[in-house]
Structures are given as structure tokens and as C-alpha cells.
Amino acid sequence: MYRKNYRSKLAFFRGKGPLPARLVFLYSFILFMISCLFSVILIDQAIEPIIINIAKSEIKRVSSEVINESIDENIAEHDMEDLIIVHFKDEGKTPAFSFNPKIYNSIRSSTTKDIQRKLGINEDQQFYEGQSDKVDSDQFKSLVYNIPLGVVTHNSLLASLGPKIPVRMSLIGNVEPDFKTKFTDAGINNTYLELFAHFKINVQIVIPSYSEKMLVEQEISLGGIFVPGDVPDYYSEDGGKSPAPAIVKPASPKK
Known part of the structure; x- marks a missing residue:
């Protein structure tokens, strides 16, 4: 009885034979798709932080270049002596400063x-090709950079290879400029007044499946002026501890 059942089962398995080619292809395709899906997820998790850091560095670089170029173009038309007004006071008093409004x-x-216009050029990047005067106002919305996937290898030979990953930079708010002054002693009673421009730009980095807001700050020296002061009759470097010598003014000539 046992042998009979064993033989019947063996005959049953032998009778089924190999799987049809259609099922083999279907099962292989399903396994392949599952493997690809898991591979893509693992690769994405591995390279996303690298892409984000590269995108941040690129956005900072572009913003700094645009700020420097805009400053050079706009400040070159003006003279610091015309911008900064020096108000001289009585003899021995420190002069005051103000800006020409x-x-x-x-x-x-x-x-x-x-700066806002140049950071808002569309993905064709016409500004860097010397055609910024032909850009329409509809293009002043966002700036798109295509970063090759090969940059994640940190290899100069492979940096330009692979599919392009679009990185979009959009302005969130207005550019916030702030002008600051710095006074530096330049000798006895002499002052060097330096003018700085401090910019804050709120930008948004957008890449596939990720978005982040970032603040870009840049401070640039616009130039300065030298303000000479009155030469004192006596100068001491000991902080005024030693008594000042008696200074006798020459008598005026008799008429």
C-alpha cells in the first residue's frame, strides 16, 4: 500500500514537467522589477545627501558670483567721495559722516x-551667455542647474558622466541689502572710512523628492575714503600718564 501511494505521487510530479516559458518569463520579470525597485531606493538614499550638499555649494557659489558682479556693475558708476559726505567740525573735534541720500x-x-533679476533667470541661463538683456519677465521666476550624477563619485574623470539631475533655485523673498561702515585709525588723528554692503538672500533649493530653504549671506567691501585730521601739537603713546610739555607759541612779528 505504501509503495503504491509513493509511486502515484512520483508519477504525479513527473507528469507536471518543467514550467512553461511564459511563467518563467513572468516570474523572472517580477523578480527583476522588485530587485530594481530596491536598488533604486538604496541608491537614492545613498546619493541624496551628496546631491543636496552639492546643490547647496552650487547655489552659494552662483549667488556670490551674482552679488559680486552686480556690485561691480552698479558701484563703478559712483565715486565714494560723492556717496560719503564728511561733515568737518571745529578744530580738534572728530568729523561726522553721512550718506548722500x-x-x-x-x-x-x-x-x-x-541681483533679483539675475537670480531669477530661467533654465536656459542666457545671462551667462551674455544675453541677459533679451530675457523676458516671465523667465524671472527660477534658475535651474543640471548636475551630472557622476559628481557623487568625487572623481574628476567621472564628474561629467551620468544622467543630469535638475536642481532648481527659486527666490523666496526679496534681497535684503544693508550698508555698514567701518572706521580704522590711519595714523595720528587720521581715519580711514570703509563702506561694506551686506546682502541676505532667501532662496529655495528644489531637487526631485526634496526641497529646502536656505539663507545666503555675502559681505563685500565697496571702497573707502581717507579723512585726514588736525595734527596735534603734542602726541604721547603712554596713554596720557606723563605730563605734556610746555609749548610756547612763537611771538607774532611786531609791526
Whole structure:
């Protein structure tokens, strides 16, 4: 009885034979798709932080270049001596400083608009090809850079290979300019007044499956002026501890 059942089962398995080619192809295709899906997920998790860091570095570099170029283009039209007004006081008193409001507002407005315009050029990047004057206002929305996937290898030979990953930079808010001054002693009673432009730009980095807001800050020296002061009759480096010598003024000639 046992042998009979064993033989019947063996005959049953032998009778089925190999799987049809259609089922083999279907099962192989399903396994292949599952393997590809898991591979893509693992690769994406591995390279996404690298792509994000590269995108941040690229956005900072582009923003800095645009700010420097805009400053050079707009500040070159003005002279620091016309922008900074020195108000001299009585003898021995420190002079006061102020900005020429007309020139100050002109530089502030033109530079801010220029930076916003250049950071808002569309993906064709016409500005860097010398065609920024032909860009339509509809293109001033976002800037797209295509970063090759090969840059994640950190290999100069492979950096330009692989599919392009689009990285979009969009302006979230306005460019915030701030002008600061710095005073430096330049000898006895002499002062060097230096003007700085500090910019804050709120940008948004957008890559596939990821988006992040970032603040880009840049400070640039616009130039300065040298303000000479009155030469004192006596100068001491000991902080005024030693008594000042008696200074006798020459008598005026008799008439």
C-alpha cells in the first residue's frame, strides 16, 4: 500500500514537467522589477545627501558670483567721495559722516533689482551667455542647474558622466541689502572710512523628492575714503600718564 501511494505521487510530479516559458518569463520579470525597485531606493538614499550638499555649494557659489558682479556693475558708476559726505567740525573735534541720500538709494535699488533679476533667470541661463538683456519677465521666476550624477563619485574623470539631475533655485523673498561702515585709525588723528554692503538672500533649493530653504549671506567691501585730521601739537603713546610739555607759541612779528 505504501509503495503504491509513493509511486502515484512520483508519477504525479513527473507528469507536471518543467514550467512553461511564459511563467518563467513572468516570474523572472517580477523578480527583476522588485530587485530594481530596491536598488533604486538604496541608491537614492545613498546619493541624496551628496546631491543636496552639492546643490547647496552650487547655489552659494552662483549667488556670490551674482552679488559680486552686480556690485561691480552698479558701484563703478559712483565715486565714494560723492556717496560719503564728511561733515568737518571745529578744530580738534572728530568729523561726522553721512550718506548722500540720492546716490545711496540709487545704489541700493539698482543693485537689489539686478541681483533679483539675475537670480531669477530661467533654465536656459542666457545671462551667462551674455544675453541677459533679451530675457523676458516671465523667465524671472527660477534658475535651474543640471548636475551630472557622476559628481557623487568625487572623481574628476567621472564628474561629467551620468544622467543630469535638475536642481532648481527659486527666490523666496526679496534681497535684503544693508550698508555698514567701518572706521580704522590711519595714523595720528587720521581715519580711514570703509563702506561694506551686506546682502541676505532667501532662496529655495528644489531637487526631485526634496526641497529646502536656505539663507545666503555675502559681505563685500565697496571702497573707502581717507579723512585726514588736525595734527596735534603734542602726541604721547603712554596713554596720557606723563605730563605734556610746555609749548610756547612763537611771538607774532611786531609791526
